[in-house]
Amino acid sequence: MSVKPGAELLTGGLGMEVGVRKELARRRRPFEQFMHGALWLCGAISILTTIGIVYMLGQEALLFFRRPEVRLTEFLTSWTWQPQTLQFGIWPLVNATMGASLIAMALALPLGLLIAIYLSEYADARARRILKPVLEVLAGIPTVVYGYFALTFVTPILRNLFGIEVVEIFNIASAGLVIGVLVLPTVTSMSEDALRAVPVALREAAVGLGATRLETSVRVVVPAALSGISAAFIVAMSRAVGETMIVAVAAGAGPRNFAGWGEALGGLKALNLFQSAETMTGHIVRISGGDISYDSLDYDSLFAIGLLLFLMTLGLNIFSRAIARRFRERYD
Amino acid sequence: MVVSHVNGTTAGGGYALTASHLQVWYGDFHAVSDVSLEVPTHRITAMIGPSGCGKSTILRTFNRMNDLVDTARVEGSVHYRGVDIYGPDVDPVEVRRRIGMVFQKPNPFPKSIFENVAWGPRIHGFKGDMEQLVEACLRRVVLWDEVKDKLNQSGLSLSGGQQQRLCIARAIAVQPDIVLMDEPCSALDPIATLHIEELMRDLAAQYTIVVVTHNMQQAARVSDYTAFFSVIPETRTGELVEVGPTDRIFDSPEEPRTNDYITGRFG
Numbered sequence: 001m002s003v004k005p006g007a008e009l010l011t012g013g014l015g016m017e018v019g020v021r022k023e024l025a026r027r028r029r030p031f032e033q034f035m036h037g038a039l040w041l042c043g044a045i046s047i048l049t050t051i052g053i054v055y056m057l058g059q060e061a062l063l064f065f066r067r068p069e070v071r072l073t074e075f076l077t078s079w080t081w082q083p084q085t086l087q088f089g090i091w092p093l094v095n096a097t098m099g100a101s102l103i104a105m106a107l108a109l110p111l112g113l114l115i116a117i118y119l120s121e122y123a124d125a126r127a128r129r130i131l132k133p134v135l136e137v138l139a140g141i142p143t144v145v146y147g148y149f150a151l152t153f154v155t156p157i158l159r160n161l162f163g164i165e166v167v168e169i170f171n172i173a174s175a176g177l178v179i180g181v182l183v184l185p186t187v188t189s190m191s192e193d194a195l196r197a198v199p200v201a202l203r204e205a206a207v208g209l210g211a212t213r214l215e216t217s218v219r220v221v222v223p224a225a226l227s228g229i230s231a232a233f234i235v236a237m238s239r240a241v242g243e244t245m246i247v248a249v250a251a252g253a254g255p256r257n258f259a260g261w262g263e264a265l266g267g268l269k270a271l272n273l274f275q276s277a278e279t280m281t282g283h284i285v286r287i288s289g290g291d292i293s294y295d296s297l298d299y300d301s302l303f304a305i306g307l308l309l310f311l312m313t314l315g316l317n318i319f320s321r322a323i324a325r326r327f328r329e330r331y332d
Numbered sequence: 333m334v335v336s337h338v339n340g341t342t343a344g345g346g347y348a349l350t351a352s353h354l355q356v357w358y359g360d361f362h363a364v365s366d367v368s369l370e371v372p373t374h375r376i377t378a379m380i381g382p383s384g385c386g387k388s389t390i391l392r393t394f395n396r397m398n399d400l401v402d403t404a405r406v407e408g409s410v411h412y413r414g415v416d417i418y419g420p421d422v423d424p425v426e427v428r429r430r431i432g433m434v435f436q437k438p439n440p441f442p443k444s445i446f447e448n449v450a451w452g453p454r455i456h457g458f459k460g461d462m463e464q465l466v467e468a469c470l471r472r473v474v475l476w477d478e479v480k481d482k483l484n485q486s487g488l489s490l491s492g493g494q495q496q497r498l499c500i501a502r503a504i505a506v507q508p509d510i511v512l513m514d515e516p517c518s519a520l521d522p523i524a525t526l527h528i529e530e531l532m533r534d535l536a537a538q539y540t541i542v543v544v545t546h547n548m549q550q551a552a553r554v555s556d557y558t559a560f561f562s563v564i565p566e567t568r569t570g571e572l573v574e575v576g577p578t579d580r581i582f583d584s585p586e587e588p589r590t591n592d593y594i595t596g597r598f599g
Contacts, residue, residue, distance in 0.1 A: 124402065201439035205499070207400060209452035209506055210429025219455065224442050329442035330488065 057310060060303030067297060075304065079258040079270075081283070083298055090308060092255040095270050096172055096277035097309075100247055103176025103273060104183060104240040109233060111180075112187025113222075116229075119188070120195035121217040139185035147249030150178035155250065162274065170252035170276035178250065179243050183236040190235065194228020195221055199331060224331050230324035237320075238313040244281040252276025253286055280305050348373045348510050348540035349394055349431075354408035356389050356398065363389050364570040367408075369559055371510075376532060376541045378551035378578065381561030382593070386570020387544045390561070391512050394542060395431035396424040412510075429456065432508035436515040438495035440487030440502070445470075445479050448487040448498055452506035469501040473531055493524025500531065504539065511535065513543040517550065529554045548594055552582050560590045 065072055069086045078089020115135075119128055155174040159167040167173070198221045206216040222229070256277035258264035265271075278286070284302050292299050349371040356364040364386035371377050371394075379387040389398070396417060398404040409416040417427045440448050449466040458465065466483075470476040475497045479490070487498050496516060503511055513532070517525040532541055532554050545551050551558050559575035574587045585591045 199439070201435060201437060202441060204397065204400070204433070204435060205439045205441065205502075206451075208395070208397065208428055208433035208435070209455070209502065210425055210432075211452075211455050212425050215455050219451070220441060330486070331442040 054310070057303055057307040060300060061307040064297075064300035064304045067300065069297060070301075077261075079260055079264045081255040081257060083287075083301065086297075088301060088304075089257075090280075090305070091264070092257050093278060093280040093283055093305065094308070094312075095264070096247075096251065096256065097241060097279040097281070097312075099172045099271070099273050099277070100176040100179060100243075100251060100279055101237060101240040103173055104179035104243075105233070105237055107177055107180030108183045108187050108236055108240075112184050112232070112236070113191050113229065115184075115188045116191035116195055117217050117222070119192050121213060121221060135185045135188055138181065141182075143182065143243065143245035144249065146178050146182050147175075147246045150174045150246055150250035154178055158274070167274040168252075168276045170250060171274050172247075172251050172277050172279075173273040175247045175249075175251040176273065178246050179240050182243065182246065183239050186239065187232050187236045190232030191225070191229045194225035194232065197228065198224045202331060223327075223329050226327055226329065227324045230320050234317055234320040237316055241313055241316070242281060242309065244285050247279045247282040248285050251282055252278055253282075254278055255283065280309050346373055347371055348412070349542075350411040351390070351393070352409050352411075354390065354393055354406065354410065356386065356393060356407075357403075357405040358401065359403040362567060362569045365564075367572045369572060369575055371540060371542055372557060373540050374536060374538070375556040376536050376543060376554055377557040377559065378555035379542065379544045379559045379561060380546070380548055380551045380593075381570070381573075382563060383546070384568060384570065385561035385563045387559075387561045388514050389570065390572075391514055391542060391544045394510070394512055395428045395433055397428070397433065399424050429506055430508050431510045431512060432503040432506065434496070434499050434503050434511060434513040434516050437519050438492055438499050440490070440495050440498050442486060442488060444484045445487050445490070445498060446483040449501050449505045452502060456506060465505060469505045470498075472504060472535070473497040473501040474527070475501060491524070493520050493527055496520060496524070496528060497531065500528075500535075504535070508539065510540045510542065513541060515544050515546065518546065525550070552578060558582070560585070560587075560593065562589055562593070 064070060065075070070088055075088050075090055077091070078087065079091045080087045080089045081092045115131075119131060123131065151170075151174070154177055155167070155169060155171065158171070158174055159169075202220055202224060203216055206220045207213075211219070252275075254276070256270070256275060258270060263269065284305055287298055288302055347370040349369075351367055351369045351371075354364065354367040354369075355362070367386075367390055369390075379391060381387050392398045393406050394410060398406060406418060409418055411417070412427070412431065415422065417424075417431075441451060443451070446466055449469050450462050453462065453465060467476060467480075470479060475494060478494060479485075479498075482489075487495065490498060496519075500511070500516075516532075517528050520528065529550065532543065535541060536556075543551075543555065555578045557575065558578040558581040560573045560581060561570055562573045563570050574581065574585060574590045576586075581590065582594055585594065
């Protein structure tokens with residue numbers, strides 16, 4: 001179809017206008033419409049999956065809380081998780097999960113960010129060519145291998161350092177450290193992407209003022225990349241909270257219970273990370289691994305733990321986003 | 333190669349920068365060949381020429397910005413107050429503090445207007461009254477009245493012309509001797525361009541300015557000296573064709589290529 005030259009259009013009159021109207025008429029593009037629908041469906045599937053998971057978690061958790069043996073207040077405040085005696089206080093499990101995650105993040109955040117700064121601001125092409133694949137290998141190791149790495153390598157080191165009577169064979173610290181190694185590639189690569197996305201013009205501005213490379217990196221590039229870096233931290237933290245295999249192998253196979261808040265926090269006993277303890281995920285995988293029967297109290301309790309785990313990562317997400325919004329420096 | 337015709341009859345006396353036999357490579361690409369050029373103190377020197385003639389590259393050798401490019405290699409020398417800034421004992425960080433730079437696209441930090449100006453003095457350990465310094469710099473670039481009530485707002489909230497003046501304020505806040513400007517108006521509208529040009533004239537009393545521009549009228553309006561660069565078509569290597577007082581370069585250029593360019597016959 002060709003467009004007629006202008007002169008003809010001007011002299012063409014009414015008949016010409018009809019022709020142009022036909023040329024410009026809205027056309028059906030079935031393939032476009034089909035693809036539009038197909039892509040919408042793909043988006044919808046991810047949302048529906050999320051809704052489905054939340055619904056299932058919520059429904060099963062509700063069954064748990066409806067049981068006469070279970071009281072919500074006890075669940076939320078007690079330091080004893082002992083299904084055999086019908087005591088369902090979540091704090092021992094939450095405490096172990098938070099302990100392992102905080103140790104992991106204390107290792108992975110600073111180290112990951114420093115590696116990212118090195119890769120993005122200092123390393124030449126050759127150093128990057130070596131370091132990046134190594135980090136990728138780290139990300140590809142199965143978590144069960146990490147679990148035994150914690151148990152048979154890191155734990156003996158901790159026991160040598162701090163004493164065999166102080167550090168138990170199964171302990172939270174060792175598992176936490178190795179979770180830190182596990183999430184290190186995530187922190188590094190996402191932070192590096194964020195740093196690299198900062199426009200070169202900002203680095204030039206700083207360097208042009210007589211800033212050193214370190215001043216440029218720390219006082220211009222990192223603040224400008226903060227929103228991406230905090231996204232890296234969120235993802236890593238969520239992963240650490242949800243990590244299962246490492247804690248199942250290396251952290252211990254039983255909740256570390258306390259009589260109450262006084263005993264748990266009074267002597268800071270609950271904060272001792274060198275003792276064995278069971279995390280939320282560790283408990284779920286141990287209980288569900290055996291011959292658990294549907295509709296049993298144990299079975300339902302797992303969903304309550306799962307729901308809380310989900311809410312924790314969700315809360316972390318929202319919190320970190322708020323922090324990032326508050327402190328980030330928009331450069332676009 | 334054409335040696336400078338500038339004869340040293342300048343108010344401040346002497347030259348702020350003396351480049352001799354400068355050559356720049358990017359990897360195997362010979363970007364600029366054999367530039368010798370003197371930059372008179374407290375004057376505005378414009379570097380003009382067609383795209384790819386190496387004028388920005390040469391500007392960036394004047395404060396060792398090319399060090400940031402891994403593949404860049406510089407030969408020859410640039411003397412600043414008698415010292416070759418490419419000498420083995422010279423710290424490029426100290427060079428850039430004294431020879432500042434303003435870039436083509438305004439690039440304020442994503443920080444407050446105040447912090448943009450205070451950033452340089454702060455990293456250099458400025459101990460005096462920061463508010464006073466920031467105000468003085470913003471007044472110097474005729475931006476104070478427009479921003480004095482919103483110093484805590486982001487520098488990026490300003491218009492393009494205001495941003496560029498903020499960048500100039502930021503550059504002079506570390507009290508450099510020389511300010512290099514790399515096409516400072518090319519991203520600005522004509523009114524903002526006019527403001528920057530007036531500001532450059534004003535700043536020349538205190539600073540030596542080297543400005544790269546692809547706008548010949550701008551060079552004619554604002555500069556005291558003009559260096560005309562061109563590009564060798566076969567090798568795409570840039571070279572200095574002619575340098576001299578701006579009036580002479582525009583009225584009676586010695587080189588036919590300069591004449592062709594300024595009369596608009598090419599470039």
